Amino acid sequence: MSEDPNGAAPAAPALRQRLAQVRGVSVPPRPLDARALAALAANPGCHRRALLDGAGVDKPRLAEALGVPSGFGQSQFAFMRGHAFEARVKADGGAELLRLAHACLGGGPAPDSGGEVPDLAAPGPAERVARTEEALRKAVGRPGGWTLLDHPMLVLEVAGSEAFLEPDAVVVHPDGGWSVVEIKSFPMLDGSADAAKVGSAARQAAVYVLALEEAAARLSGPLGAAPAVRHRVLLVCPKDFSNLPAGAAVDVRKQRAVTRRQLSRLTRVEELADALPPEVCFDPDRPAAELLHAVESVPAAYAPECLSACELAFHCRERARSAGDVTALGRSVRGELGGLTSVDEVLAAASSLPDTGEGGDPGAEATVAALRRAARLRTEALAAAGAGTPDRGPGCR
Structure with missing residues (x-):
């Protein structure tokens, strides 16, 4: 796989150059992540988001330049608390995480302690994908034990380009099955969590499941048969209001099917880029009037749900309301x-x-x-x- 120096998805040289012009040659591309892909799948008719995400446009800076900042992001305290909780869950070779995986998902004998935790470090995303797939191949070829892949790198083709994705963890069970692990900082009270937050986590995990299935298909030759990617993922959250982890199995088959279908409907990013006037550029350092013209040159499909998923949602809502568009009502x-x-x-x-x-x-x-x-x-x-x-x-x- 060829790779953009800044870590963007591989693309043909001409397309890569065109997307750089759209993004702004001096602006480093923002990589697609599972959260963005889940939002794309939820609104596949929005060409504006598909193009901006596919080109790696810095949407938060773009929204600020347009005068409608999104206000997205965690507080520093929440960010640090989430990292501390994840580190606790993965301590001692992931002993607590593997215990939860066995209790919620099964897949072999209970782990006595932590499992194998292969080193997945590599200089770039493409190399990390290769290192992850090699670790998966070795784990399946070593049956009988548990393996924990800490922040592996997966790749998924979306609208003609590749998105590099980094789940919190992937567990390889003693029976050879693969499971995605989502670690969240919202609490699980009396064994259940907020339904909206669980739904969002499930949609995000479904993207990882799709990418893991593609990795399994690529490895089916060396392994003789494609490994079983489980459609029940492990959700790990703080128990009640403590820092102790609690786990739950979440079936993402429905989210997986919907995400695959919706992502397949996305217009290829090169088609969207080719339809733009040659002077259009989304460099946030450009004058606001030019950016407004650039944004309005790409059709959007606004819905109130965009407010929790897209940095440009406030701009699109304002335009929909001023135009009297009924989509602003839902x-x-x-x-x-x-x-x-x-x-x-x-x-x-x-x-x-x-x-x-x-x-x-x-x-x-x-x-x-x-x-x-x-x-x-x-x-x-x-x-x-x-x-x-x-x-x-x-x-x-």
């Missing part, structure tokens, strides 16, 4: 409104008179009828509330 509302794509169209339909003609679209007619009924009920409710509320006079609050 995907469910957008789906219910059918062909009505703007707030003005919705208001006009709600205040229109019934159509006595025939031959119209039944679906559209039902939507308009529902809007008229909702408008009528709202008017009646406001009238009733106004009639039952005494006038407290001007200046009253």
